[in-house]
Amino acid sequence: MSQSVRRAARIVDSxxxxxxxxxxxxxEFGVHRSTMFREVQSLEEVxxxxxxxxxxxxxxxxxxxLAHQASDSLDLREIAHDRLVxxxxxxxxxxxxxxxxxxxxxxxxxxEDTSGVRMYSRIxxxxxxxxxxxxxxxLAELSASDRxxxxxxxxxxxxxxxxxxxRPELDAELERVAARGWAVDDGEFEDFxxxxxxxxxxxxxxxxxxxxxxxxxxxxxxxxxxxLPLLQSVAREISAELGGV
Numbered sequence: 001m002s003q004s005v006r007r008a009a010r011i012v013d014s015x016x017x018x019x020x021x022x023x024x025x026x027x028e029f030g031v032h033r034s035t036m037f038r039e040v041q042s043l044e045e046v047x048x049x050x051x052x053x054x055x056x057x058x059x060x061x062x063x064x065x066l067a068h069q070a071s072d073s074l075d076l077r078e079i080a081h082d083r084l085v086x087x088x089x090x091x092x093x094x095x096x097x098x099x100x101x102x103x104x105x106x107x108x109x110x111x112e113d114t115s116g117v118r119m120y121s122r123i124x125x126x127x128x129x130x131x132x133x134x135x136x137x138x139l140a141e142l143s144a145s146d147r148x149x150x151x152x153x154x155x156x157x158x159x160x161x162x163x164x165x166x167r168p169e170l171d172a173e174l175e176r177v178a179a180r181g182w183a184v185d186d187g188e189f190e191d192f193x194x195x196x197x198x199x200x201x202x203x204x205x206x207x208x209x210x211x212x213x214x215x216x217x218x219x220x221x222x223x224x225x226x227x228l229p230l231l232q233s234v235a236r237e238i239s240a241e242l243g244g245v
Contacts, residue, residue, distance in 0.1 A: 098138070192215055196212050198210055
C-alpha cells in the first residue's frame with residue numbers, strides 16, 4: 001500500500017473519531033499544511049470527507065452511504081440465509097441472493113442445486129445487471145439516476161441470442177418487470193439456464209434480490225413460476241425483517 005493511500009485511510013479513521021481542521025490534521029500526521037490540504041481536498045472530491053462552515057472536516061455523505069450499504073449487505077445475508085436453506089428444501093433448484101452495493105450488484109449468498117449442477121455464479125462476484133434475473137429485479141426498482149449509475153460502464157455483450165444488447169430494450173423490459181413485480185433470465189447469459197427473481201427491500205428502497213435458477217432441461221420458466229408465490233413470500237419476510245416496505 002502506498003504511503004499516500006495509507007495516510008488517506010488514517011485521515012478518514014481520525015476524522016471518524018472527531019472533526020478536525022487542516023491545521024490540526026497536519027500537526028497530527030506531522031506533514032506540512034499544504035500537503036494535508038491536498039490530501040483532504042482529494043478525499044472531499046470523492047465524497048469521503050465534507051468541509052463544515054467553520055473549516056473542520058467530517059465524514060462525507062458518500063462514505064456514510066457506502067458504510068450503510070455494506071451493513072445492509074451483511075444484514076441481508078445473515079437474515080436471509082436460513083430462509084434460503086428452508087426454501088431450497090422445497091424448490092430444489094439453485095437459489096441466489098444478490099445485494100446492491102454502491103453501484104454494483106453482487107452475489108452475497110447461494111444455495112446449490114441438489115442435482116449437483118454448478119452455476120457460474122460465485123459469492124462475492126458481480127452479477128451482470130442487464131442479463132441476470134437478480135440484476136433486472138433490482139434495476140426495475142431503482143430511480144432513473146441510480147439505474148444510470150449501475151449501467152454506466154456496461155459493455156452490452158451478446159452472450160446468447162436472447163441477450164438484451166441495448167439500453168432501450170432493457171428499459172422496456174424493466175417496465176414490464178416493475179409492473180408485475182418479478183424478473184426473468186430466459187437464457188440470456190447461458191442459453192441452457194433460466195431463472196425467476198424478486199426484489200428485496202430495506203428502509204430506503206430496494207437493496208437486493210432473490211432468484212430461483214435452474215438448468216432449462218430440469219425446470220423451464222413455467223416450472224419455476226410454480227414456485228413464484230413461495231419465492232415472493234420469502235422475499236417479503238426478509239424485507240420485513242430488514243425494515244423494508
